[in-house]
Amino acid sequence: MNRFALGKAQRRIERATVRYNKLVSASDHPEIVDLWDEFLHDLQAIFNAVGNAAGTNGKSQAWFARKKQERKNDELLQYLHQARHAAEHGIAPIASRMPGLMTIKTPDGVPLFVIPELILDPDFEKNTNLKVAHALPQVVLTVVQNKGVLYKPPTVHLGVSLADRSIANVAWLGLSYHARMVAEAETMVT
Template sequence: MRIKSPLYNSRKELDIARQAIDGMRCAQSFIQFEQAWQDFLVRLERAWNKTKDVFSDSQYAPWRGQHEHMRNSDQLLRYLKQARDAEEHTVCETISKELGGIGINPSSGNSLHIEHMTINRGKITIRGAKPGIAVTVYLDRVKLMPAISRGVVTLPPEEHLGQPFYGTNPMEVAEAGLIYYERMIRDAMPRFGIEKEKERGQAP
């Protein structure tokens, strides 16, 4: 009988969190995207809780304290934690859909004269544009909103691990957060002797 590693359940939760990111990427509607986002938040927090339980002994207190500090001080990790609380315990949403559109600007200079323009069933016809036009299509997108939980407002991150982090794309934030927790578990295994169990042929 193969014995599971103490971190088996933590790693399983992170695998499911990875699948949730794939679900966001493949979502065909905002509802599907939101469901995958919520599942990701829950699985990520569950992975941390299961990992913390494995290292509940007092000898691991410095290791736990280090990561607890990061979860509370790092903007991106704190946002993910607060977003999970907001989604689970409040009616506040943490993502929103921003509708796309079309931008019409002059191809050069700052002024544009259009003699005639019609819009019919989504088709735009323009005649007599001087000096010419530059059309930009803006697609619908999903963006992060402030996470509000227990009266605390946590803004989307602008920094992660001491480096600037720009963008309000939930998938980018989720990916960065998942990488942190995957590395945390990977680094913990040899430090606490878990890698030796794997070498003896037991389950990862």
């Protein structure tokens, strides 16, 4: 492994971490989409730097070939890779805004109806026996396309089902994977 190329990968990890922190604290839809796009580019740059670091060393090349195969076979890693391609070369959005919802429920929790982005009088629940549940607007991952192939937002990562499929969690899992990959590569520096 080439130490200089790994240094570049480590700097990109730091950059991606800063972007991730901005992403999870952002509340404006266009800002979140822009940060997501930039974050995806950071992950690709990390992967490329590690590939360059593997260079011509047989052991490093074999290890990186396994990482490439892992990215190809893992739903989350493949999605991140293809979303970056879609962001760079496509015209469709790589994330979209899901409006907030309000659900009116009976006292025992049975939903009566769902209303998109409606604001009720704060005393509504006090004046009825109905319960109100709010879901705030959020940015969600979209199906992305590359060379005619559709890639759905991931539901599994490294064999584990994703209970949380939010953009923040998918970003965190991707960042964590890439940071572990760089740390593993650093153990092979010659």
